[in-house]
Amino acid sequence: MRFLRRNSSSSNEGADDTEDVALDPDATDGETSAATRSHTPKKGRPTPSRRDAEGRRRGPVAPPPKTTREAIKRSRQQRKTNPVSKDERKAQMRERRERMMAGDERYLLPRDRGPVKAFVRDCVDARHNLLGMFMPLAIVVFVSLLIPSLVVQRWATLLTMAMLAAMAIEGVVNGRRITRLARENFPKETIKGRSIGWYAFIRASQIRRLRVPKPRVKPGDPVKVS
16 A cells, blocks of 8 residues: 655656555556656756866965975875876976976076076076186096196196186175166065075086086177066
8 A cells, every 4th residue: 555645746757656566466566767867866966167177186286385395295195196107207207308498487496596597597608708718617627637748738727727716706796796786676676695606616617518407698688577
């Protein structure tokens, strides 16, 4: 016997039919499951968009790393949580290298970020620096030590000492000049003379083709504040 009564509202007809089928002893399991599948209850809320769902799944965007050690640690954690193939890793490293060489602030090391550091690099790259001969001079000294001649070694030593003295003088003069220009063009920034001078010295001592990021100006070009 059936003890359930149908309501008069049409919105409850589907639910009552399902209950009747479930309580009917004469109904088979197949009919019961079919009746249950035919009725899909409403969720009571709208379906979230794809952007909202991805935002909740990913969570807030983490701030950029402040130090190189923090960047390496975060990269290792991402490798553990999101393992990628070898080809994809190479493609990501290649893209990161290209963006860093192009001067993209998001991919530069913390020591190279900021408009002040970009201005210092332009000041160094806009001139021919004697410090750029540091690495070739080291190669010359190494080759002279392999030559079994005291005369050659003596002249190589004298040349090396003279070049090193000239490089040191040039580094000090360029450091002071670039620090003064940086303070004039960025009066609101806190600029330390030693930090800027050492940064300019390291930049000038590198071979032009090996500088990271790549020079934006050529020797002789005017330096503009970006």
